[in-house]
Amino acid sequence: MADLTDVRGWAAELIATHLDDSWSFAFDNAKTRAGKCNFERREISVSRYLAQKHSDEQVKQTLLHEIAHGMVGARAGHGPVWQACAAQIGYVGGRTHTAEVADEFAKWVGTCPNGHEIYRFRRPGNRAVSCAKCSKRFDRRFLVTWRERQTV
Template identity: 75%
Template sequence: MADLKEVQRWAAELMAKYLDESWSFTFDRAKTRAGKCNFDKRQVSLSMYLAAKHSDEQVKQTLLHEIAHAKVGPKAGHGPIWQSYAAQIGYTGGRTHTASVADEFAKYVGICPNGHEIYRFRRPGTKPVSCAKCSKRFDQRYLIRWYERQPVD
């Protein structure tokens, strides 16, 4: 659980390091996304609810995610230019450290009973899938359970 005053301090430090003075920071009241980069207002904002709920590390990662948007501009989206800059400033991407930056934007995550994660950009079919890390052949014991994710801004 991050302390909001501290979050504000990290934001100021990181933004001074990577962005010019035209950018400012604020908290917003979003409940479904952790952060936002507003190019018109030149403002990076974090959800105060999620910032308070997330770990320090998660909050810093969200800040780096948004700072990278601010730096590379709206056209880059979450494409390779954004990904490479984000990685350069220390963004590791996603909630888990096993996911690559690109995997973070996969809409579907599957988890096997042993905790291996796989990522899909398209809705998984109805056919059961078992974990390839646990067993090379289909194995009922290692069925993947699928989850749909909240979009990331």
Template identity: 40%
Template sequence: EKSDSSVTNAQIEQMAFELFQAHGVINYSFGFDRAIRRAGQCDYSKKRITLSKHFVATADLDQIHQVLLHEVAHALVGRSVGHGKLWKQQASLLGYRHEKLDGAVIAESSAKYLGECAAGHKHYRMRRPNSVLSCKLCAPSFSRSHLINWRAN
């Protein structure tokens, strides 16, 4: 649960631009998106870093700062590096702690529909599925033996 409920989007934007300036991230913009499976994104082609509005609604200031550092590291090292050694070194230099965020927390708090297969794999949707879906973790192609049961969240 969010412990720093007084954090505004304007404060987050200010934090982002201060990090951009401090670390030489040039010509990048910042914004919020509607992602439910990730906290942040660095879009190299648009030169834009975004945070999920669902993530910031449940995160505290430190978690938000850490995700911004993660994305700033991506902006600094470039697209081809991924999460490899160079990115890890850059992220560490910025103060990123490499703590894994549980994307399910973001998804569960924001998804309008929750699904589960017989094996217990969880699935999240913003809209009600309009067709029968099967679990790709259980079977790579559609399988009637691995159907997902949906319920409103």
């Protein structure tokens, strides 16, 4: 559970170190993504909601992820240029990350009745899917519910 005042402080410091004065920081109210880099507004934002659920380290990682976007530009996407930049400033990606952030690029998130999360890059078909963690074989008790989310 990161403290929001701390988050603001880290963001200001990271923006000063890696970006410039034209960039600012804000909290947003997203529930399904941890952070966002808004190129038009030159604004790095972090979900107030997820920041309060995540550890300090997770929130710092989110900030680094978004700041790397700011440094390399929107067109780089999550490609090699962004990856190299993110790694250089200390983003460790999937290694110590929550699924929420590591699978940020996945457009679809499924949840089973026991709260396991499943990520898909393509729209899931109409066929019912059951959670593989709850049961190795298809089981109606563990049906996955899908939702689409915004990715940046």
